[in-house]
Amino acid sequence: MPSVKKTxxxxxxxxxxxxxxxxxxxxxxxxxxxxxxxxxxxxxxIDGQWQKPLSKKYFNTINPAxxxxxxxxxxxxxxxxxxxxxxxRNAYEKYWKKLVPKxxxxxxxxxxxxxxxxxRELAIIESLDGGKPIxxxxxxxxxxxxxxxxxxxxxxxxxEYAFPNRTTEPLGVAGQIIPWNFPLLMAAWKIAPALATGNxxxxxxxxxxxxxxxxxxxxxxxADLPPGVVNVITGAGATGAAIVNHxxxxxxxxxxxxxxxxxxxxxIAGSDKKVTLELGGKAANIIFEDAPIDQAVEGVINGIYFxxxxxxxxxxxxxxxxxxxKKVIKKLKDRIETLxxxxxxxxxxxIGAINSxxxxxxxxxYLKIGKQEGAEMYESSCSLPGKGFWCRPTxxxxxxxxxxxxxxxxxxxxxxxxxxxxxxxxxxKANNSPYGLSAGVWTDKGSKIFNMTKRMRAGVIxxxxxxxxxxSSPFGGYKESGFGREGGLHGLHAYVNLVN
Amino acid sequence: MGxxxxxxxxxxxKKSVLSISENGLEKPVSNKRLAVLKTYKIYIGGQFPRTxxxxxxxxxDSSGKQxxxxxxxxRKDFRDAVVAARGAFGGWxxxxxxxxxxxxxxxxxxxEGRKAQFIDELIQQDLPKGxxxxxxxxxxxxxxxxxxxxxxFQQLFSSVNPxxxxxxxxxxxxxxxxxxxxxxxxxxxxxxxSVIAPVIAGGNTCVVLASETKxxxxxxxxxxxxxxxxxxxxxxILTGTVKELASWFVDHMDxxxxxxxxxxxxxxxxxxxxxxxxxxxxxxxxxxxxxGDKGQSPYFIMDTQEIKTTWHPxxxxxxxxGGY
Numbered sequence: 056m057p058s059v060k061k062t063x064x065x066x067x068x069x070x071x072x073x074x075x076x077x078x079x080x081x082x083x084x085x086x087x088x089x090x091x092x093x094x095x096x097x098x099x100x101i102d103g104q105w106q107k108p109l110s111k112k113y114f115n116t117i118n119p120a121x122x123x124x125x126x127x128x129x130x131x132x133x134x135x136x137x138x139x140x141x142x143x144r145n146a147y148e149k150y151w152k153k154l155v156p157k158x159x160x161x162x163x164x165x166x167x168x169x170x171x172x173x174x175r176e177l178a179i180i181e182s183l184d185g186g187k188p189i190x191x192x193x194x195x196x197x198x199x200x201x202x203x204x205x206x207x208x209x210x211x212x213x214x215e216y217a218f219p220n221r222t223t224e225p226l227g228v229a230g231q232i233i234p235w236n237f238p239l240l241m242a243a244w245k246i247a248p249a250l251a252t253g254n255x256x257x258x259x260x261x262x263x264x265x266x267x268x269x270x271x272x273x274x275x276x277x278a279d280l281p282p283g284v285v286n287v288i289t290g291a292g293a294t295g296a297a298i299v300n301h302x303x304x305x306x307x308x309x310x311x312x313x314x315x316x317x318x319x320x321x322x323i324a325g326s327d328k329k330v331t332l333e334l335g336g337k338a339a340n341i342i343f344e345d346a347p348i349d350q351a352v353e354g355v356i357n358g359i360y361f362x363x364x365x366x367x368x369x370x371x372x373x374x375x376x377x378x379x380x381k382k383v384i385k386k387l388k389d390r391i392e393t394l395x396x397x398x399x400x401x402x403x404x405x406i407g408a409i410n411s412x413x414x415x416x417x418x419x420x421y422l423k424i425g426k427q428e429g430a431e432m433y434e435s436s437c438s439l440p441g442k443g444f445w446c447r448p449t450x451x452x453x454x455x456x457x458x459x460x461x462x463x464x465x466x467x468x469x470x471x472x473x474x475x476x477x478x479x480x481x482x483x484k485a486n487n488s489p490y491g492l493s494a495g496v497w498t499d500k501g502s503k504i505f506n507m508t509k510r511m512r513a514g515v516i517x518x519x520x521x522x523x524x525x526x527s528s529p530f531g532g533y534k535e536s537g538f539g540r541e542g543g544l545h546g547l548h549a550y551v552n553l554v555n
Numbered sequence: 556m557g558x559x560x561x562x563x564x565x566x567x568x569k570k571s572v573l574s575i576s577e578n579g580l581e582k583p584v585s586n587k588r589l590a591v592l593k594t595y596k597i598y599i600g601g602q603f604p605r606t607x608x609x610x611x612x613x614x615x616d617s618s619g620k621q622x623x624x625x626x627x628x629x630r631k632d633f634r635d636a637v638v639a640a641r642g643a644f645g646g647w648x649x650x651x652x653x654x655x656x657x658x659x660x661x662x663x664x665x666x667e668g669r670k671a672q673f674i675d676e677l678i679q680q681d682l683p684k685g686x687x688x689x690x691x692x693x694x695x696x697x698x699x700x701x702x703x704x705x706x707x708f709q710q711l712f713s714s715v716n717p718x719x720x721x722x723x724x725x726x727x728x729x730x731x732x733x734x735x736x737x738x739x740x741x742x743x744x745x746x747x748x749s750v751i752a753p754v755i756a757g758g759n760t761c762v763v764l765a766s767e768t769k770x771x772x773x774x775x776x777x778x779x780x781x782x783x784x785x786x787x788x789x790x791x792i793l794t795g796t797v798k799e800l801a802s803w804f805v806d807h808m809d810x811x812x813x814x815x816x817x818x819x820x821x822x823x824x825x826x827x828x829x830x831x832x833x834x835x836x837x838x839x840x841x842x843x844x845x846x847g848d849k850g851q852s853p854y855f856i857m858d859t860q861e862i863k864t865t866w867h868p869x870x871x872x873x874x875x876x877g878g879y
C-alpha cells in the first residue's frame with residue numbers, strides 16, 4: 056500500500072502518483088540453462104570448419120552476472136585473419152558470386168528458419184554471455200535477428216528493382232566487426248545484407264560476447280552454406296585491426312565507438328576499401344507539455360534503460376518543457392524504483408548485468424563527473440547482487456548543456472535531464488552535439504512532430520515511441536555517429552557497386 | 556463412381572474381389588492392397604465442401620482416360636466464396652507484411668514436402684516427368700519469390716511527395732480488396748500459383764477458378780494452403796467451367812478486381828463490359844509465359860494495389876535547426 060509520506064509529496068506536486076506500490080512481489084522465474092549447450096572451448100570458424108587458432112591462444116568469456124567462466128574462445132592473430140580472408144576470397148570467386156541469386160536467397164532463408172528454430176537456446180546464451188535480461192534477448196534480439204535474415208533473403212534475387220537503371224555487383228570480401236551490446240542481432244545486421252548482395256564475410260564478434268556469433272556459425276554450417284562464405288573469427292582489438300588492415304578485404308562494416316570508427320577511417324585511407332560505420336550517439340528525447348505524459352515517461356524509461364543503456368541510440372539526453380518538468384521528473388523517479396535489477400535469466404528482470412567490468416568502470420567514472428559538475432544524481436534504491444557487474448538505474452537533474460554527462464556517450468543506465476521553454480531553444484540544444492544517430496519527440500500535436508523531425512539532425516527519429524527497429528527500416532547516423540545505413544532497401548547500398 | 560473404376564485394370568478388379576472361406580469369413584484372394592481414391596472437392600473459407608449444386612464433371616487426360624470426378628461449381632458456390640474472401644480481407648490485409656511473407660514461405664515449404672504428389676498429378680494430366688518436375692520446382696521458387704516481395708514492394712512503389720506547401724505528403728500502396736481470378740488453362744499448377752501469389756502477397760483475398768481441363772493440382776494445392784497457416788478465406792478455389800462462371804466472376808458487386816488469363820476475345824469483351832457495373836479493375840494475363848522470368852514481377856502485385864496519399868501539416872515555427 057502507498058505510504059502516507061509518498062502520497063503527500065505527490066499531492067504537493069499536484070500530480071497523481073502512478074500507483075506501483077503493492078504487497079505483491081515477484082517470485083523468481085528463472086529461464087532454464089538446460090535448453091542451451093555451450094562447449095567448453097570454441098575454435099575459429101574458417102572455410103566451413105572449426106579450426107584451431109594458429110596463435111594457439113584462447114581467452115575466457117565470462118557471465119557478467121556472476122563472473123563465472125562460460126567457455127574459452129580462440130584468439131585469432133594476423134595469420135588466422137589471413138586464413139579467413141583467403142577462405143572468403145576463394146568462396147567468393149569460385150562459388151558465391153556465380154551462384155544464381157535466388158539460390159543465394161534460399162540459403163539465407165535457411166539461416167533465418169534455423170535461427171527461429173533455435174531461438175530459445177540463442178536467447179539463453181545471449182543473456183548468459185552479455186548480461187541482458189532474458190525478456191529482451193527472447194522477445195527482441197533473437198526474433199529481430201531471424202527477421203533480418205528473412206528480410207534480406209528476399210532481396211537476393213530482386214536487386215535489379217532496388218537500383219533502377221543500374222546493375223549491381225558485389226564488392227567481394229566484407230570484414231565485419233560488431234559490438235557487444237546486441238551480439239547476435241548485429242551479426243545478423245551485418246551478414247544478411249552482405250550475403251544477399253553476393254559478398255562473402257569475415258565476421259569478428261566482440262571479445263566479451265562471442266558465443267551467439269559462434270552458435271550462428273554452427274547454424275550456418277548446418278544450413279550447408281558453401282565453405283568460406285561466412286567465417287567467424289574471435290579476438291579483441293588486435294584481431295579487428297588485422298581485419299581492417301588486410302589488403303584482401305574489400306569492405307569494412309563496423310559498429311562500435313566513434314573513437315574506433317575514426318581509427319578505422321584513417322587506417323583504410325589510401326586503399327580502395329569501402330566502409331560503413333555505425334558509431335556512438337547521445338540521443339535527445341524531447342517531451343513537450345502537450346505530450347501524453349505517462350506514455351512519454353514509459354518511452355523515456357524504455358529509451359534509456361533498455362539493455363542497461365548499452366544502446367548507441369539510447370535516449371540519454373531528456374529535454375522536458377519547463378511547465379511539465381517537475382511532474383515528469385517525479386514520475387520518472389517513481390518509475391525507476393519499480394525496475395527490477397538482477398539475474399538476467401529471470402523473466403521478470405528489467406535491467407540485467409553491465410556487460411563488463413571495464414564498462415562498469417566507465418559508467419562509474421561518469422557518475423562521478425556528473426556529480427562533480429554540479430548535477431543532482433538520483434538512483435533507484437534497489438539492492439544489487441554481490442557478484443557480477445551491476446549499476447542501478449540512475450538519473451541526473453539540474454544538468455547543463457555543457458556538462459560532460461550531456462555531451463558524451465556513457466553507454467549505461469544513466470539519464471541526463473535538461474529543460475527548455477521554446478521550440479527554437481530545444482532544437483538548438485538537441486542539435487548541439489557531435490552525434491546525430493537518433494532522437495525522440497513526445498507531443499500530441501502532429502504538425503509539431505513533423506516540424507521537429509524536419510529540423511533534427513539525426514538518422515532515426517522516433518515520435519511518441521522510442522527504440523523501435525525493423526528489418527525494413529533503415530538505421531544509421533548523421534555527423535560523428537557514422538555513415539551508411541543498415542536495414543531496408545537503403546541497407547543494400549552498402550554492399551554493392553553500381554555499374555553501367 | 557462406376558466410371559472411375561474403369562480406370563483400374565481388369566486384373567486389379569479381379570484381385571480385389573473377395574471370396575468366402577470355408578468357415579464363412581471373408582478372406583482376400585490376394586494380398587494386393589486396394590488404393591483409396593481421393594475425392595476432389597472445392598475450397599471455400601478454409602473448408603473443403605462439395606459444390607452446393609451437387610453437380611460434377613469428369614476430368615480426363617488427353618487419351619480420354621478418366622482421372623476424377625470434379626465439382627462443377629455453381630454461381631452460388633462463387634457467391635459463398637466471395638463472402639468468405641470478403642470476411643478474410645480485413646484480417647489478412649492488416650497482418651504485418653512480414654507475417655504475410657512468412658506465410659507465403661510456409662506455403663513453399665509445404666509444397667516442397669508434397670512434391671511427389673504434384674509430380675504424380677501433373678503426369679496424370681499429360682506432362683512428361685521432366686517437365687512435371689520443372690513445373691513444381693518453379694512453382695515452389697515462385698512462392699519464395701513473392702514471399703520476399705511481401706515486405707519490399709511498398710518501399711519501391713511508395714513515395715514522399717515534395718509538395719510546395721508546408722505538408723508532409725506521402726503515398727503508399729494498399730490492397731484493393733477481393734480479387735476474382737480465372738486461372739490459366741495450361742500450366743495447371745504453375746499458372747495457378749503465379750496468379751494467386753502476387754494477389755495475396757499484396758494483402759488481397761481471392762476466389763480462383765482452377766483450370767477446367769486440368770483441375771487436379773489446384774485442389775491438391777488447396778490442401779497445401781490449408782496446412783500453411785494461411786487464414787481460411789484468403790484463397791478460395793473452385794472447379795468448374797469458364798463458360799458458365801466467367802460472367803459471375805466479373806459482375807459480382809463485392810469483387811474489386813478480376814484477372815483473366817486466356818485469349819478469348821468474347822469473354823474479354825464481356826468482362827470489360829460487366830466490370831463497369833462497379834468499376835472493377837480488369838487485367839488480362841493472356842500472353843504471359845509463366846515458366847520464364849517474365850512470369851514473375853512486383854508489377855503483378857501492383858495491379859491489385861490502390862495508391863493512398865496522406866497529407867499532414869508541418870508546423871512552421873522555430874527557425875533554428877539545420878545548422879549543426
